[in-house]
Amino acid sequence: MTDTTTSPKSYREPAASAPILISVKGVGKSYTRGGETLNVLQGLDLEIPEGSFQALMGPSGSGKSTLLHLLAGLDRPSTGTIEVAGRRIDTMSEGELARFRAENVGFVFQSFNLIPVLTAIENVELPLLLTKLPSAERKRRAQTALRVVGLEDRMGHLPKQLSGGQEQRVAIARAIVHDPRLIVADEPTGDLDRASADEVLRLLTKLSQELQKTILMVTHDPAAAERATVRLHLDKGRLSLGPDAHPVARAETSTSEAKAEAKSKPASEESPS
Amino acid sequence: MNLATLAAKNLWRNRVRTVLTIAASAIAVLTFITLRTLVFSWTSASEVAAKDRVVTRHKVTFVMPLPKRYVEDVRQAKGVRVATFANWFGGKDPKHDQEFFGTFAVDRDTYFQVYDEMVIAPEDLARWKEDKRGAIVGDALAKKMGWKVGEKVTLDSGIFPNDPDNPWTFTISGIYTTTKKSVDRSSFLFRWDTFNDALPAAGKDQVGWIVSRVDDPSQAANIGVALDKVFDVQDTQTLSQDEAAFNSSFLAGISAVLRAVDVISGVILVIMMLVLGNTVAMGVRERTFEYGTLRAMGFQPGHVAFFIVAEAAFVGAIGGLVGMALSYPVVDQGIGKFLEENMGNFFAYVGVPRHVLVLALVLSIGLAIVASLVPAYSASRIRVTEALRRIA
Known part of the structure; x- marks a missing residue:
């Protein structure tokens, strides 16, 4: 592991003094399959500063998606604590977690996950249905979000009338429309060609740099990971910094890495990722 | 857009399936209305009998x-x-x-x-x-x-x-x-x-x-x-009855038939419910990943259940209304006129009573909701991470 960074010039590096948005301590996750317990994640420690753009890489079955789900409040850890935006989410009930996600997390999925019967603007408006905003205001905010992703001229289009790249940009607009502090992206460029992938990555970078959104992206694509300010590697439940990690990120996670290496045990290859 | 319109928009996801389901519901409702109307018409002679008439007959x-x-x-x-x-x-x-x-x-x-x-x-x-x-x-x-x-x-x-x-x-x-x-x-x-x-x-x-x-x-x-x-x-010796009872005595011999027709009309709606339940369950299975996406965004299990139940209720309501609309040309103007002209003694007047229309609509919506309860419950209970894994 070296200390050199290959971050593109356009990236704004998170300040060393940036507040911590996500704090993970001793987190483990295990599943029981057919009477056998699979330890997918074990003893992970991690701190993610607000406004950073972090890439989470690793082979299939390494627990990337499991970790992403835990940090986004989609699942709860078997052990350890997770604090996001100053709130312990590992002890929240299902209902509390849902409310937490509605307020703090935006999701971008590999397959876009747009609702096919809704237009672009209606898809973007979806998260706002959980707020008490009046209809006109919801629509206004959805229009703004679509403008941010450059799709103001596609508002009335159904997903099937959009290209893959456009669909993913609509999904990004949906992820930011309620102004969450954290955006989690699970293989956001996995289904896209290079040009569309670059456009999506440019957008995510913009969100991190200009809107101070904290972005946590799972990816297999080294080119996509290069856009991140921090690259984390997860393998068999063990977390480490990538060889090209930014020094700031190294400083922020060095303790965690040491703990993770000390505590982690190999997880089953069959474990969910 | 609101939660109800979102549920309604889901109806047109698979138009052929929705149209066929609505058509099946409408036909079931129309059949229910037709059978109930015939039973009502047959028995209405006793129900609309003059209250001040007494019929005296051989005991x-x-x-x-x-x-x-x-x-x-x-x-x-x-x-x-x-x-x-x-x-x-x-x-x-x-x-x-x-x-x-x-x-x-x-x-x-x-x-x-x-x-x-x-x-x-x-x-x-x-x-x-x-x-x-x-x-x-x-x-x-x-x-x-x-x-x-x-x-x-x-x-x-x-x-x-x-x-x-x-x-x-x-x-x-x-x-x-x-x-x-x-x-x-x-x-x-x-x-x-x-x-x-x-x-x-x-x-x-x-x-x-x-x-x-x-x-x-x-x-x-x-x-x-x-x-x-x-x-x-x-x-x-004689037996004197008010007119309603006297008319009913004519119907006594066919009461079993009338009861059977009544039961069949109910069975048809139950069949409709099962068809609808199967369709709803199919749609829910296909859309599990979407419900996972909605849950990820922060929608509660109750929201997911609402979408499914509301969608089924829409199908039931539309099917019920179409069935009701068809009952006018089919029953009032078609079967009814034919029976009045050809079997006037048994069917003096065949017109769909308002209470049968209301009952048909209420049952159509109610049974559609009942049919969707199990799929709605299952979909609302599924874990978000599991639902999202069904994307691919």
């Missing part, structure tokens, strides 16, 4: 006659305002022997006083009273048979002797209409004295039943009891 069965002299006894009874009598003739037009219509020998002076919902022009009535071979026919029957006032009609009786030298030939004196839709408009009425004169001595001076109008409808049952008491000590 054993209405097929057996009563002595004509009983009529005067009934007229003398306390509380009876007017009484009339009639015989079932069992006649058919030999030129149209497939056409069935009720033929009655009735008392010319009192019949239309007791059945004042049958309306006849005064000049027609006067003509009938003057003509021993006159007949009054319902407007629906006259239209169906093409009969006009002044036309001669010869009937054959299935009960009484048909004399080739003295056939049952009548002249149409007039045509009656009705003030109530439930009254048969296909009856053929002729004078009882003519009928009586033509019978052999052994069959003379007997009536099929006596119908009285009483002053106080609330006393109808008591008057019936009093009448029967009068005849208890005579050679022929």
Whole structure:
């Protein structure tokens, strides 16, 4: 592991003094399959500063998606604590977690996950249905979000009338429309060609740099990971910094890495990722 | 957009499936409405019977006659305002022997006083009273048979002797209409004295039943009891009932059939529910990843359940409304008209009652909701991470 960074010039590096948005301590996750317990994640420690753009890489079955789900409040850890935006989410009930996600997390999925019967603007408006905003205001905010992703001229289009790249940009607009502090992206460029992938990555970078959104992206694509300010590697439940990690990120996670290496045990290859 | 419109928009995700499901619901609702309407129409004679009419018949069965002299006894009874009598003739037009219509020998002076919902022009009535071979026919029957006032009609009786030298030939004196839709408009009425004169001595001076109008409808049952008491000590005992009970006794023999039709109409809706439940479950399975996406965004399990139940309710409502709309041309204008014209004695008036429409719509929506409960519950309970894994 070296200390050199290959971050593109356009990236704004998170300040060393940036507040911590996500704090993970001793987190483990295990599943029981057919009477056998699979330890997918074990003893992970991690701190993610607000406004950073972090890439989470690793082979299939390494627990990337499991970790992403835990940090986004989609699942709860078997052990350890997770604090996001100053709130312990590992002890929240299902209902509390849902409310937490509605307020703090935006999701971008590999397959876009747009609702096919809704237009672009209606898809973007979806998260706002959980707020008490009046209809006109919801629509206004959805229009703004679509403008941010450059799709103001596609508002009335159904997903099937959009290209893959456009669909993913609509999904990004949906992820930011309620102004969450954290955006989690699970293989956001996995289904896209290079040009569309670059456009999506440019957008995510913009969100991190200009809107101070904290972005946590799972990816297999080294080119996509290069856009991140921090690259984390997860393998068999063990977390480490990538060889090209930014020094700031190294400083922020060095303790965690040491703990993770000390505590982690190999997880089953069959474990969910 | 709101949560309800989101549920409604989901209907058009798979248009062919939705249209077919709605069509299946509509046909089930239409069938339910049709069967319930027929049962209602068949039984409505008892339900819409005049409350101030008491029918006196032979105690054993209405097929057996009563002595004509009983009529005067009934007229003398306390509380009876007017009484009339009639015989079932069992006649058919030999030129149209497939056409069935009720033929009655009735008392010319009192019949239309007791059945004042049958309306006849005064000049027609006067003509009938003057003509021993006159007949009054319902407007629906006259239209169906093409009969006009002044036309001669010869009937054959299935009960009484048909004399080739003295056939049952009548002249149409007039045509009656009705003030109530439930009254048969296909009856053929002729004078009882003519009928009586033509019978052999052994069959003379007997009536099929006596119908009285009483002053106080609330006393109808008591008057019936009093009448029967009068005849208890005579050679022929009677059974007097209010008109509703009397009409019901005609239906007693087919009550099992009516009950079966009732049950079948319910079974059809249950089948609809099962079809709808299967369709909903299929849609839910296909959309699990979308529900996972919504849950990830922060939608609660209750929201997911709401989307599924609301979507099913929309299908039930649309299917119900389409079925209701179709019932007008199919039942009121189609089957109903056919039955009124061809089986007027059993189906005097076939019109979809409002309460059947309301019941059909409520059941259509209600059963659709019930059908969606299990898929909705299952979808709302699935873990978000598991639902999202079904994307690929």
